[in-house]
Amino acid sequence: MTRLRALAGRLTNPTGTVFILLALILAGIFVKNADFFAGPSLMAFLKQAAPLVILAAGQYFVIVSGNFDLSVGALVGAQVVIAARLIDGEESRTLPVLAVMLFFGLAVGLVNGLITTALKVQSFITTLGMLLVLYGAIRLWTGGAPTGSLSEAFRTPGRLGIEGVPILGQLPWALLIMLALGAGAIVLMRTRFGRILMASGDNDRAAALSGARVDTVRTAAFVLSGLSATVAGVLIGGFAGVSAQVGEGLEFTVITAVVLGGVVLGGGRGTVIAAMAGALAIEALFTLFNQLALPATLRPTVQGAIIIAAVAYAARQRTRPAATPATVTPS
Amino acid sequence: MTRSPLLAMRGIGKAFLGAPVLSEVDLTIERGEVHALVGENGAGKSTLMKILAGVHSADAGTVELDGRAVSFGHPLQAQHAGVASVFQEFNLLPELTVSENVHLGREPRRRGLIDRRAMTERTAEVLSDLGVEHLSPSAKAGSLSVAHQQITEIAKALSQGADLLCMDEPTASLADAEVELLYRLIGRLRERGVSVLYVSHRIREIFDLCDRITVLKDGRLVKCVDTTDITPDELVTAMVGRRIEAAFPDRLPGTETGEVRLRVRGGGNAWIDGIDLDVRAGEIVGLAGLQGSGRTEIAEAVFGIAPFTRGTIELDGGPVRITGPRKAIGAGIALVTEDRKAQGLALRQSVRANARMVLDANARVHSGRRLDRIPGLLSSLDLVSRGDDQEVRFLSGGNQQKVVVAKWLAAEPGVIVLDEPTRGIDVGAKHKLYSVIRSLAAEGLAVLLIASELIEVIGLADRIVVLHDGSIAGELPGGATEQDVMAYATGRRSAEAGPA
Numbered sequence: 001m002t003r004l005r006a007l008a009g010r011l012t013n014p015t016g017t018v019f020i021l022l023a024l025i026l027a028g029i030f031v032k033n034a035d036f037f038a039g040p041s042l043m044a045f046l047k048q049a050a051p052l053v054i055l056a057a058g059q060y061f062v063i064v065s066g067n068f069d070l071s072v073g074a075l076v077g078a079q080v081v082i083a084a085r086l087i088d089g090e091e092s093r094t095l096p097v098l099a100v101m102l103f104f105g106l107a108v109g110l111v112n113g114l115i116t117t118a119l120k121v122q123s124f125i126t127t128l129g130m131l132l133v134l135y136g137a138i139r140l141w142t143g144g145a146p147t148g149s150l151s152e153a154f155r156t157p158g159r160l161g162i163e164g165v166p167i168l169g170q171l172p173w174a175l176l177i178m179l180a181l182g183a184g185a186i187v188l189m190r191t192r193f194g195r196i197l198m199a200s201g202d203n204d205r206a207a208a209l210s211g212a213r214v215d216t217v218r219t220a221a222f223v224l225s226g227l228s229a230t231v232a233g234v235l236i237g238g239f240a241g242v243s244a245q246v247g248e249g250l251e252f253t254v255i256t257a258v259v260l261g262g263v264v265l266g267g268g269r270g271t272v273i274a275a276m277a278g279a280l281a282i283e284a285l286f287t288l289f290n291q292l293a294l295p296a297t298l299r300p301t302v303q304g305a306i307i308i309a310a311v312a313y314a315a316r317q318r319t320r321p322a323a324t325p326a327t328v329t330p331s
Numbered sequence: 332m333t334r335s336p337l338l339a340m341r342g343i344g345k346a347f348l349g350a351p352v353l354s355e356v357d358l359t360i361e362r363g364e365v366h367a368l369v370g371e372n373g374a375g376k377s378t379l380m381k382i383l384a385g386v387h388s389a390d391a392g393t394v395e396l397d398g399r400a401v402s403f404g405h406p407l408q409a410q411h412a413g414v415a416s417v418f419q420e421f422n423l424l425p426e427l428t429v430s431e432n433v434h435l436g437r438e439p440r441r442r443g444l445i446d447r448r449a450m451t452e453r454t455a456e457v458l459s460d461l462g463v464e465h466l467s468p469s470a471k472a473g474s475l476s477v478a479h480q481q482i483t484e485i486a487k488a489l490s491q492g493a494d495l496l497c498m499d500e501p502t503a504s505l506a507d508a509e510v511e512l513l514y515r516l517i518g519r520l521r522e523r524g525v526s527v528l529y530v531s532h533r534i535r536e537i538f539d540l541c542d543r544i545t546v547l548k549d550g551r552l553v554k555c556v557d558t559t560d561i562t563p564d565e566l567v568t569a570m571v572g573r574r575i576e577a578a579f580p581d582r583l584p585g586t587e588t589g590e591v592r593l594r595v596r597g598g599g600n601a602w603i604d605g606i607d608l609d610v611r612a613g614e615i616v617g618l619a620g621l622q623g624s625g626r627t628e629i630a631e632a633v634f635g636i637a638p639f640t641r642g643t644i645e646l647d648g649g650p651v652r653i654t655g656p657r658k659a660i661g662a663g664i665a666l667v668t669e670d671r672k673a674q675g676l677a678l679r680q681s682v683r684a685n686a687r688m689v690l691d692a693n694a695r696v697h698s699g700r701r702l703d704r705i706p707g708l709l710s711s712l713d714l715v716s717r718g719d720d721q722e723v724r725f726l727s728g729g730n731q732q733k734v735v736v737a738k739w740l741a742a743e744p745g746v747i748v749l750d751e752p753t754r755g756i757d758v759g760a761k762h763k764l765y766s767v768i769r770s771l772a773a774e775g776l777a778v779l780l781i782a783s784e785l786i787e788v789i790g791l792a793d794r795i796v797v798l799h800d801g802s803i804a805g806e807l808p809g810g811a812t813e814q815d816v817m818a819y820a821t822g823r824r825s826a827e828a829g830p831a
Contacts, residue, residue: 199680209656
């Protein structure tokens with residue numbers, strides 16, 4: 001009985017709600033089109049969802065530490081354009097360019113982090129600025145339209161997988177990468193780094209007075225977000241190819257996903273697994289829209305509604321009468 | 332015909348969340364009178380003043396102003412009725428000028444626009460009425476010294492036509508010369524028939540300035556006397572009163588006072604100066620003093636939050652430089668901070684996450700053995716929770732404080748500084764903490780204890796170091812009388828002069 005109640009409590013808190021929501025959306029898809037759950041189409045769905053899930057994990061670190069990162073969409077776009085331009089169809093350049101992208105992604109995260117922590121610029125402004133800088137710089141560099149093309153090797157992780165797996169058909173590399181990084185993110189949150197990141201997002205003063213290097217862990221969170229955008233860029237570039245619109249608006253989808261996962265803006269609350277589940281829920285929702293033949297142009301509106309509803313729901317949960325102790329400090 | 336007093340508060344009662352802070356307090360103030368409201372920390376002075384200012388509303392009692400019953404539900408109502416208040420935190424807009432602040436919300440207008448010239452002229456008039464020179468009406472409030480900001484607040488009050496000016500610890504952050512200026516200013520106010528309610532616990536100022544004194548203690552009225560009818564010693568006794576001796580646990584058998592673990596020589600920074608302090612293994616040293624006397628500043632300097640800029644610190648005989656909390660923690664110092672919610676706990680995290688926070692944050696003190704000790708530590712503190720997963724915000728104040736203490740003890744410090752460890756917690760938790768403090772000493776820790784409740788310092792400390800105005804005023808043995816401590820704390824007695 002108490003177990004049941006504990007489970008019920010877990011599911012009705014904002015972190016657990018996302019799993020119910022995900023189940024409901026999947027049920028909706030099932031009703032509309034049961035074939036969706038056949039191995040190959042399910043794998044295709046997960047392959048497409050993997051970049052958003054990975055971005056959600058990256059964004060989670062930043063949000064849980066008390067900031068947020070609006071620059072990820074522009075960074076994904078920049079990475080794809082950089083890859084196309086530098087590889088320019090040459091298979092042999094794939095690995096060196098991946099190294100360059102990795103360096104670039106980490107550097108963008110580091111700059112975001114240092115500006116936010118050392119210069120005390122609010123992360124909203126820092127990363128909004130970074131978004132514009134990246135967007136403008138890429139346009140300047142490419143003269144408006146992306147040039148070059150990606151190599152086959154570069155496109156492999158986003159497009160291909162292990163073939164001939166029973167029932168599933170193809171087991172996509174993207175799914176395996178997503179699972180590996182997701183597991184890594186879950187483990188990371190259980191390390192001392194993860195605990196301090198969480199504490200810094202909840203009460204940075206208390207964390208600092210306990211000896212935590214608050215600025216360092218917050219900067220590291222931005223670097224992790226930059227890393228996630230780099231991986232997502234590789235997968236998206238591989239899956240969808242090069243265009244000027246790659247990554248556009250992705251930052252809002254990611255933040256929607258994380259918030260849907262019950263991760264509270266302002267920090268100190270929520271789990272990374274729920275954030276990733278939020279990303280899956282968003283992707284599933286869009287799939288359901290397709291099944292229902294709703295126009296894709298509806299997506300931004302739906303995302304906006306979700307963000308507001310999710311935050312309002314979380315706020316209502318938090319203001320529920322808590323057994324706050326009566327403390328009196330007369331003076 | 333006898334005129335009614337300017338202000339008559341009768342039978343005022345106030346409770347916060349069920350805990351009475353004021354009960355049956357009377358206060359009357361005549362026209363042109365400077366009236367002191369005194370009492371120890373927590374006596375209810377500020378609450379009474381805030382009721383008068385319309386910040387809080389009283390649960391019981393009546394307030395009459397000029398013979399008419401009033402009831403202020405909002406600070407603006409009090410202002411309109413002629414009661415102005417200057418709190419320790421000023422209400423000035425730093426980007427506006429002195430004259431803009433003085434006339435805020437009541438700007439003189441000409442043809443619908445703000446008449447700047449009239450505003451400046453009127454401000455200059457008020458200032459010269461007050462005998463203030465060297466304060467330009469067009470200076471930005473944020474650029475002013477504390478004293479000039481205070482004058483701006485007073486000018487604002489007067490230009491609103493206040494009959495009664497309430498001041499909360501007005502000299503707390505003033506230099507000596509500035510205090511002189513404030514004295515003159517209060518003299519001027521008195522000449523103009525404005526009454527002043529002067530909330531302070533600085534005995535000398537009260538005897539210099541005030542006509543009558545109302546003494547509060549534990550939220551009750553002790554007495555109201557003419558200043559000429561009481562001596563400073565009698566006043567201190569009235570403030571401290573006779574208390575039922577609280578039950579403090581005795582020093583544990585086997586507690587030995589050993590080598591000096593924490594030694595400060597000539598420590599000072601912007602707030603404190605000339606601090607010489609030794610705390611030995613097994614010793615509890617109490618820091619006593621009024622609010623703003625530098626108690627917390629010493630704790631913050633030792634822990635590296637606002638480090639000493641002068642002087643030296645030695646730990647276990649070796650010199651150390653404490654430049655920040657990480658350094659302090661690495662060197663074996665712990666600080667249980669004054670404000671557990673703002674500084675001590677991540678409230679939305681679990682008991683476990685909070686208890687291991689210091690270990691998690693500091694590689695130098697992190698170890699598996701210490702992590703393993705945490706559950707035992709929590710139960711030895713009699714923590715009451717629904718398990719280690721429970722978020723600490725749901726715990727009572729006393730249990731929250733136990734989590735803070737556990738978080739520090741997990742790091743096995745050699746020196747522990749406790750700043751107001753029992754503030755706002757229930758009696759049971761208080762007594763538990765008292766015995767924890769005793770057992771820490773028995774284990775050979777050096778304990779530095781700060782408490783506003785004098786009785787705690789007296790009951791627990793082996794030695795009491797009393798601060799006044801950022802310096803050590805004197806040292807007393809544990810068990811000293813409150814009168815002796817207050818004599819040093821209020822500056823009536825100093826180390827140089829020796830015990831009177």
